[in-house]
Amino acid sequence: MEFVEGVLKRDDLEISDIQAGDYEGKDVCVKGNVHVIRNMGDIAFIILRKRQGQLQCVVDKKDLSIKEIHEEACLKVEGTVSKTDKAPNGFEILTKKIEIISKPKEPMVLPVGKWKMKTSLETKMSLRPIALRNIRERSKFKIQEGILRSFRDYLYSEGFTEITTPKINAKGAEGGSNLFRLEYFNKKAVLAQSPQFYKQMMVGVYERVFETGPVFRAEKHSTKRHLNEYMGLDFEMGFIDSFEDIMNVETGFLKYMVEFLKKDYQKELNILNVELPVIDKIPQVRFDEAKKLVSEKYNRKIKNPFDLEPEEEELIGKYFKEEYGSDFVFVTHYPSKKRPFYAMDDPEDETVTLSFDLLFRGIEITTGGQRIHDYDMLMKKIEARGMTSEGMEHYLMIFKYGMPPHGGLGLGLERLTMKLLGEENVRETSMFPRDLSRLEP
Amino acid sequence: MEFVEGVLKRDDLEISDIQAGDYEGKDVCVKGNVHVIRNMGDIAFIILRKRQGQLQCVVDKKDLSIKEIHEEACLKVEGTVSKTDKAPNGFEILTKKIEIISKPKEPMVLPVGKWKMKTSLETKMSLRPIALRNIRERSKFKIQEGILRSFRDYLYSEGFTEITTPKINAKGAEGGSNLFRLEYFNKKAVLAQSPQFYKQMMVGVYERVFETGPVFRAEKHSTKRHLNEYMGLDFEMGFIDSFEDIMNVETGFLKYMVEFLKKDYQKELNILNVELPVIDKIPQVRFDEAKKLVSEKYNRKIKNPFDLEPEEEELIGKYFKEEYGSDFVFVTHYPSKKRPFYAMDDPEDETVTLSFDLLFRGIEITTGGQRIHDYDMLMKKIEARGMTSEGMEHYLMIFKYGMPPHGGLGLGLERLTMKLLGEENVRETSMFPRDLSRLEP
Numbered sequence: 001m002e003f004v005e006g007v008l009k010r011d012d013l014e015i016s017d018i019q020a021g022d023y024e025g026k027d028v029c030v031k032g033n034v035h036v037i038r039n040m041g042d043i044a045f046i047i048l049r050k051r052q053g054q055l056q057c058v059v060d061k062k063d064l065s066i067k068e069i070h071e072e073a074c075l076k077v078e079g080t081v082s083k084t085d086k087a088p089n090g091f092e093i094l095t096k097k098i099e100i101i102s103k104p105k106e107p108m109v110l111p112v113g114k115w116k117m118k119t120s121l122e123t124k125m126s127l128r129p130i131a132l133r134n135i136r137e138r139s140k141f142k143i144q145e146g147i148l149r150s151f152r153d154y155l156y157s158e159g160f161t162e163i164t165t166p167k168i169n170a171k172g173a174e175g176g177s178n179l180f181r182l183e184y185f186n187k188k189a190v191l192a193q194s195p196q197f198y199k200q201m202m203v204g205v206y207e208r209v210f211e212t213g214p215v216f217r218a219e220k221h222s223t224k225r226h227l228n229e230y231m232g233l234d235f236e237m238g239f240i241d242s243f244e245d246i247m248n249v250e251t252g253f254l255k256y257m258v259e260f261l262k263k264d265y266q267k268e269l270n271i272l273n274v275e276l277p278v279i280d281k282i283p284q285v286r287f288d289e290a291k292k293l294v295s296e297k298y299n300r301k302i303k304n305p306f307d308l309e310p311e312e313e314e315l316i317g318k319y320f321k322e323e324y325g326s327d328f329v330f331v332t333h334y335p336s337k338k339r340p341f342y343a344m345d346d347p348e349d350e351t352v353t354l355s356f357d358l359l360f361r362g363i364e365i366t367t368g369g370q371r372i373h374d375y376d377m378l379m380k381k382i383e384a385r386g387m388t389s390e391g392m393e394h395y396l397m398i399f400k401y402g403m404p405p406h407g408g409l410g411l412g413l414e415r416l417t418m419k420l421l422g423e424e425n426v427r428e429t430s431m432f433p434r435d436l437s438r439l440e441p
Numbered sequence: 442m443e444f445v446e447g448v449l450k451r452d453d454l455e456i457s458d459i460q461a462g463d464y465e466g467k468d469v470c471v472k473g474n475v476h477v478i479r480n481m482g483d484i485a486f487i488i489l490r491k492r493q494g495q496l497q498c499v500v501d502k503k504d505l506s507i508k509e510i511h512e513e514a515c516l517k518v519e520g521t522v523s524k525t526d527k528a529p530n531g532f533e534i535l536t537k538k539i540e541i542i543s544k545p546k547e548p549m550v551l552p553v554g555k556w557k558m559k560t561s562l563e564t565k566m567s568l569r570p571i572a573l574r575n576i577r578e579r580s581k582f583k584i585q586e587g588i589l590r591s592f593r594d595y596l597y598s599e600g601f602t603e604i605t606t607p608k609i610n611a612k613g614a615e616g617g618s619n620l621f622r623l624e625y626f627n628k629k630a631v632l633a634q635s636p637q638f639y640k641q642m643m644v645g646v647y648e649r650v651f652e653t654g655p656v657f658r659a660e661k662h663s664t665k666r667h668l669n670e671y672m673g674l675d676f677e678m679g680f681i682d683s684f685e686d687i688m689n690v691e692t693g694f695l696k697y698m699v700e701f702l703k704k705d706y707q708k709e710l711n712i713l714n715v716e717l718p719v720i721d722k723i724p725q726v727r728f729d730e731a732k733k734l735v736s737e738k739y740n741r742k743i744k745n746p747f748d749l750e751p752e753e754e755e756l757i758g759k760y761f762k763e764e765y766g767s768d769f770v771f772v773t774h775y776p777s778k779k780r781p782f783y784a785m786d787d788p789e790d791e792t793v794t795l796s797f798d799l800l801f802r803g804i805e806i807t808t809g810g811q812r813i814h815d816y817d818m819l820m821k822k823i824e825a826r827g828m829t830s831e832g833m834e835h836y837l838m839i840f841k842y843g844m845p846p847h848g849g850l851g852l853g854l855e856r857l858t859m860k861l862l863g864e865e866n867v868r869e870t871s872m873f874p875r876d877l878s879r880l881e882p
Contacts, residue, residue: 003722004685004771006692012680014600031680033645033843051600051648072843074680101680104843105816129642129839138646145603159455159492162586164672164854166873167608167655168621168632170881180609182623182632185661187880191609191623198873201570201882204474205579207492213654214608220626231605239453239472239515239542244445251447281444330445375546394882398570402474402513402545413605432607432639439628440611441642441835 012076015052015089023081023091030055030093031101033133034073036113037066046095047088047113048075049133053267056087059095066098071113072133074102110134121425128432128441139268141431143261144417146268148212150260151233151411154253160235161206165198167214171391173197174340178218191216194410196342197395199236200371203406204398210235215410222436224425225310225363227414229434236408243344243354243370246407247284247330250358250366254328255279274421277327277360283320284330287352290316306335308357308364317362332356334369341381344370344407354407361419368409375399453517456493456530464522464532471496471534472542474574475514477554478507487536488529488554489516490574494708497528500536507539512554513574515543551575562866569873569882580709581870584702585858587709589653591701592674592852595694601676602647606639608655612832614638615781619659632657635851637783638836640677641812644847645839651676656851663877665866666751666804668855670875677849684785684795684811687848688725688771691799691807695769696720715862718768718801724761725771728793731757747776749798749805758803773797775810782822785811785848795848802860809850816840 012031013023032048032055044066048055057077059066069075079093086092110127111117112134117124124131132138152162168189172179173196180191195211202209215232240246258276261269269276285293287308294315295302303309308316308331320329333352336345343353355369372378378399382389389396417429427433432441453472454464473489473496485507489496498518500507510516520534527533551568552558553575558565565572573579593603609630613620614637621632636652643650656673681687699717702710710717726734728749735756736743744750749757749772761770774793777786784794796810813819819840823830830837858870868874873882 001765002725004688004692004725005722006689006696006720008599008686008689008693010682031845033845051602074843074845102814102843102845105841108842127838129645129835130842132643132646141604142602142647144605148603148605149597156590158449161492161583162589163582163872164585164589164655166670166875168657168670168875168880180623180625182621184621184880185659185877189880202573202872204570205573206583214605216609218626229607229609241451245449247445248447248449251445252449255447279447281446284443284445324442373543391881394570397568397882400546401549401571402515402543404472404474404515404543431604431643434607434609434625436626439609439625439630440832441838 015050015055018081018091019089024083025080027078027080027096028093029076029078030057031074031076034069034071034075035133035135037069037071046075046077048077049135054088054135056092057095058092059098064095064098068100068103069098070104071108072104073100075099076101112137121427125427125433125438132431136271139271140417140421140423140429142268143265143272143274143421144413144429146261146265147257147417147420148231148233148413150257151253152210152212153260154256155208155210155235158208158249158252160208160210160237161202163195163199163202163206163209163211164213165192165195165202165211167192167216180216180218193217194232195234196340196410197392199234199408200342200403200406201395201398203236203238204401204403207238207404208235209237212413220436225415225418227426227430227433227435230415230430231413233411233413234408236406238404238406240370240405240407243332243356243368243407246368246370246409247282247356247358250368250409250411251279251282254282272421276420278325279328282328282330282358283324283326284332284356285316285320286333287331287335288333290329290331294319306338310363313359313364314362317359321361327361329359330356331359339369341385341387342371342378344372345381358411360416363415363419365415365419366409366411368407370405370407373399373403373405456491456496459522459532460530465524466521468519468521468537469534470517470519471498472515472517475510475512475516476574476576478510478512487516487518489518490576495529495576497533498536499533500539505536505539509541509544510539511545512549513545514541516540517542562868566868566874566879573872577712580712581858581862581864582872583709584706584713584715584862585854585870587702587706588698588858588861589672589674589854591698592694593651593653594701595697596649596651596676599649599690599693601649601651601678602643604636604640604643604647604650604652605654606633606636606643606652608633608657621657621659634658635673636675637781637851638833640675640849641783641844641847642836642839644677644679645842645844648679648845649676650678653854661877665868666856666859668867668871668874668876671856671871672854674852674854675849677847679845679847681811681846681848684773684797684809684848687809687811687850688723688797688799691809691850691852692720692723695723713862717861719766720769723769723771723799724765724767725773725797726757726761727774728772728776729774731770731772735760747779751804754800754805755803758800762802768802770800771797772800780810782826782828783812783819785813786822799852801857804856804860806856806860807850807852809848811846811848814840814844814846
């Protein structure tokens with residue numbers, strides 16, 4: 001009988017293996033995709049793309065032919081390690097033997113080996129699986145991984161439990177027209193536009209919960225900041241004193257995220273020249289106050305008193321950067337009529353809610369707040385809005401059987417990544433974006 | 442201007458705070474849901490359910506009335522800490538003051554405060570948001586969290602990159618009839634039945650990738666082992682020498698998982714009396730050989746030579762437990778006709794594939810294997826199967842531009858949890874299961 005022991009045996013080395021060991025002058029074997037070929041007369045440089053970075057192999061063309069080697073071929077290279085400041089990571093391989101493991105069928109369609117591809121967004125999107133092989137492109141999503149990891153790590157450390165809730169739902173959590181609909185074995189179903197109801201249910205179970213998963217919004221507008229499917233980072237917590245508890249957890253996460261990225265993703269931060277925000281404390285301002293401040297400072301008429309226009313968000317961001325040096329600002333007390341039925345109204349002024357948005361460099365990346373936890377209060381609000389409670393029995397059930405004061409938030413991973421990296425279009429920070437016209441790749 | 446500093450201020454303590462500090466004889470404040478009330482004449486025990494466990498509060502009814510306190514009410518309790526072996530976690534609170542933060546509207550419908558609820562699966566599912574408040578119920582999903590965390594942790598440490606890929610797709614990865622279909626802005630779309638195509642695309646980018654996310658299968662059968670939406674733990678890796686590399690990574694993960702659960706989830710393992718599998722090395726056996734072995738030992742006719750029936754899987758599990766003491770067994774070289782088009786056939790026998798299933802205690806929890814990485818070979822197989830490559834252009838693109846030998850696997854989180862916990866029905870280990878008849882809660 002043969003057995004699997006759980007140890008991966010490899011005859012090739014990674015960049016970090018060579019950096020960590022005493023390999024100078026020794027023969028090694030490495031593998032990778034041909035990222036770039038630089039032909040220099042008698043000598044050629046073959047740059048392999050490996051998961052940890054680029055690795056330079058020097059080929060003496062008198063000894064070895066490279067005629068059959070093209071960009072994106074997969075190679076096994078044997079040769080001697082030689083230190084040099086001129087190669088990435090401080091060493092190169094003096095090549096003795098090349099084996100082509102896998103050959104591309106066609107010449108490359110995109111200059112993925114270039115530092116900056118200078119390719120249109122449209123082309124990058126159409127050739128997405130290939131375009132992402134570019135070092136700068138893939139670094140974006142490595143940083144996105146770091147954000148995701150730091151979100152989970154921080155919340156674990158704060159006593160949150162990770163939950164996974166269904167994306168095929170009977171009813172939308174926020175209502176409205178932006179629901180994708182499908183047939184579920186002869187029943188009508190929708191795709192989750194938020195895990196809202198489920199995370200509230202789970203507050204009754206674990207008190208503090210979070211989820212990282214896809215959310216779906218059938219919004220019919222095409223902007224630089226909207227995706228129809230995105231990664232939602234959601235948390236919800238019980239026994240809060242006020243919605244400020246939620247803002248404190250988010251601020252704590254953001255501070256942790258910055259330190260986490262500095263520690264484990266410095267390579268990618270350097271590749272993309274990312275300027276991390278300095279987060280000490282984040283200013284908070286009431287919705288109506290924020291409107292007034294930017295109206296006065298930037299001489300702008302308030303058109304819609306119940307919502308923030310994109311331009312207004314931008315100016316609020318600008319204001320708090322200029323006045324307080326902050327890349328972030330919490331805007332609180334949003335009008336009740338613009339918030340979902342489950343939002344807790346302010347007992348001191350029922351036209352506004354105990355809720356907030358977080359703006360980052362002039363764009364909303366989070367909506368959060370306190371929720372109603374009293375059954376009668378919730379039913380009253382549902383009625384006042386002319387809504388039906390039909391199909392919400394399982395959600396309403398939790399309030400019948402005791403719920404603590406609670407609240408939470410949802411954070412869009414792609415938007416946060418976009419603003420962190422200084423990108424202009426959220427499609428740049430979605431691996432495979434979904435928009436009005438884009439269902440592939 | 443007010444600022445948010447990122448520090449959560451609480452006036453109440455957690456169980457671990459009290460355990461860690463020097464609180465004996467001191468006054469503290471604690472909060473929680475009323476899990477159980479035990480009325481003993483002059484004295485009452487109110488057991489609070491907190492996220493870290495149960496906390497016993499002793500009330501002298503001569504001093505305090507508990508008439509208004511019902512199960513699942515949310516309380517703020519002030520009192521003196523007193524060590525005792527008779528209370529959970531080794532201490533209780535001698536209650537001085539009780540404040541009711543939130544009142545339930547109705548008496549409890551389920552005995553969630555009982556150790557074992559003895560409620561039918563059907564009732565537990567219908568009242569899921571409440572049923573999960575039971576200590577044993579919620580412990581299951583805490584352990585599930587541990588499995589999920591250990592999967593990610595292990596793969597990070599092995600140099601894998603986490604990816605997030607779209608769940609609304611233009612085409613299914615595995616074809617067949619088990620696709621949920623929806624309308625996507627006047628285009629036909631399906632829900633991802635696997636991240637297969639996307640993770641292969643990303644192998645060209647990061648070499649090693651993984652994803653933890655929902656997968657959707659519109660299978661029309663109702664069994665104890667199938668869900669229509671479940672959490673897929675998927676990974677894919679490049680530059681493999683053979684599909685045994687994949688089995689080694691999975692075995693490495695399973696060993697890590699067991700140690701991780703022992704370290705961080707011992708409390709929940711004890712609550713559920715979980716018997717963790719001992720994993721030293723996992724036997725591997727060829728598909729046809731496995732069939733023969735159980736046919737001989739258990740005197741069973743081989744009915745279908747191309748697939749394993751559930752009963753056969755069970756017997757294979759039994760065989761390897763009896764003969765080798767192993768809870769796991771890799772069954773390799775599945776017939777080509779039963780595997781998807783992208784599976785790599787064995788060059789030594791093209792009727793079988795370089796693939797495997799992992800059985801755990803007699804049930805399949807993983808399907809994996811090596812994939813075809815050569816463009817021409819892939820096109821030939823698509824043609825031989827009478828399939829169309831239409832709609833797969835973005836997938837096929839990666840093979841045109843160079844792909845390393847690679848492979849990967851998909852692991853069902855709920856099934857792994859089910860077998861680990863000794864549950865008989867996979868619905869027990871899905872927070873909110875989706876099946877033929879169940880779309881709610």
